[in-house]
Amino acid sequence: MSENFGDFQMGVYAAADKGVTSRFPFDYRSIERKAAATLPEWVYRYVSAAAGDGRTQQANIDAYAHYGIVPRMMVSPPQRDLSIDLFGKRLDSPIFMCPIGLVGLCSPDFQGDVAAARASAATGVPFTLSTFSQAPMEDVIKQTGVTPSFFQLYLPGDRELAASLIGRAEAAGYSALVVTVDTWTLGFRPSDLERGNFPQSRGYCMENYYSDENFTRHLAKPPHEDQPAALAHYAKISAHPLTWEDLRWIRSQTTLPIAVKGIQHADDARMAIDNGADVLYCTNHGGRQANSGIPALQLLPAVVEAAGSTPVMFDSGVRDATDAVIALALGAAAVGIGRPYAYALSYGGTESLTHYLKSFLAEFDLMLAICGFTDIATLKQAGVERTLTAGCR
Numbered sequence: 001m002s003e004n005f006g007d008f009q010m011g012v013y014a015a016a017d018k019g020v021t022s023r024f025p026f027d028y029r030s031i032e033r034k035a036a037a038t039l040p041e042w043v044y045r046y047v048s049a050a051a052g053d054g055r056t057q058q059a060n061i062d063a064y065a066h067y068g069i070v071p072r073m074m075v076s077p078p079q080r081d082l083s084i085d086l087f088g089k090r091l092d093s094p095i096f097m098c099p100i101g102l103v104g105l106c107s108p109d110f111q112g113d114v115a116a117a118r119a120s121a122a123t124g125v126p127f128t129l130s131t132f133s134q135a136p137m138e139d140v141i142k143q144t145g146v147t148p149s150f151f152q153l154y155l156p157g158d159r160e161l162a163a164s165l166i167g168r169a170e171a172a173g174y175s176a177l178v179v180t181v182d183t184w185t186l187g188f189r190p191s192d193l194e195r196g197n198f199p200q201s202r203g204y205c206m207e208n209y210y211s212d213e214n215f216t217r218h219l220a221k222p223p224h225e226d227q228p229a230a231l232a233h234y235a236k237i238s239a240h241p242l243t244w245e246d247l248r249w250i251r252s253q254t255t256l257p258i259a260v261k262g263i264q265h266a267d268d269a270r271m272a273i274d275n276g277a278d279v280l281y282c283t284n285h286g287g288r289q290a291n292s293g294i295p296a297l298q299l300l301p302a303v304v305e306a307a308g309s310t311p312v313m314f315d316s317g318v319r320d321a322t323d324a325v326i327a328l329a330l331g332a333a334a335v336g337i338g339r340p341y342a343y344a345l346s347y348g349g350t351e352s353l354t355h356y357l358k359s360f361l362a363e364f365d366l367m368l369a370i371c372g373f374t375d376i377a378t379l380k381q382a383g384v385e386r387t388l389t390a391g392c393r
């Protein structure tokens with residue numbers, strides 16, 4: 001009998017019978033508390049920050065409590081197949097790690113990108129590397145093993161630099177390009193503004209820029225020798241307002257599949273497809289950008305309908321595997337984990353993140369097993385039901 005992801009928990013119980021209990025937590029609230037106590041305060045505040053008064057971030061989290069899965073009995077599948085096809089690859093599950101700028105700072109050694117890549121290799125959960133990383137993209141992908149990984153692009157105003165970043169991602173072996181379109185300028189984040197907390201302005205997570213000759217050729221000295229000059233040049237080429245012409249240009253620069261990240265409106269979904277997107281990515285940036293108050297989960301079905309046969313990735317507010325199950329049942333092709341995996345890095349790097357991802361996959365697998373679903377297709381066919389009252393989160 002082949003293994004299921006849910007078998008992970010039996011290993012935990014077996015170890016406990018021998019007197020060995022887990023050093024790492026299993027539930028989101030405990031993970032966040034441990035991260036808050038472990039991370040430097042300025043890192044924790046940056047990762048946890050939301051736009052405005054945080055209503056969108058909270059709305060994202062609360063939205064899942066309005067939906068539920070109706071279980072079917074006497075059809076219990078002893079074996080489950082959680083695999084999906086995405087970007088021309090067969091993935092072990094529909095779960096992936098979202099791009100998080102500054103996730104590199106979330107591990108104890110400030111090499112969180114490398115730690116996450118190693119956890120990806122250990123679990124089969126794809127890692128999406130942000131443009132803002134502590135290690136160059138070429139070094140990070142060497143740690144992912146056979147697990148596909150994706151590169152997220154913040155498009156700079158310098159086309160030569162942009163073309164170089166895209167070309168480097170393709171040459172390094174990334175399986176897809178994830179183009180973020182909702183962050184051409186920063187959202188209004190009071191908790192960061194209170195302390196002037198923008199780590200990139202202190203040179204953190206700038207290695208994809210600092211390792212690119214199309215960036216460094218504008219500098220008199222190497223970036224690490226004259227950080228103020230390097231950051232001043234970065235300021236000139238950032239905050240580039242995006243247009244659909246930019247997406248067409250990106251499409252012309254690469255043969256990689258392109259996911260457009262930040263789509264929330266059906267018309268934008270159709271426009272993205274018409275202008276070169278292979279995959280749509282529905283998200284409101286976890287409530288970090290526009291404090292619009294509408295949860296991304298509520299907008300997902302309309303985006304999926306507009307997308308037709310085009311796959312729709314999704315994130316925002318996912319705190320446990322039940323949330324991921326609901327998003328998939330509402331039409332998402334793949335679901336991303338954000339803040340929780342960043343927090344899980346904080347107290348043990350690769351080891352603690354690997355434990356977290358295996359726990360997440362186990363909960364996901366067992367949810368499907370107990371509810372009578374053999375695979376993702378049968379989950380989607382069953383769909384969700386609206387609950388009469390929202391549960392407590």
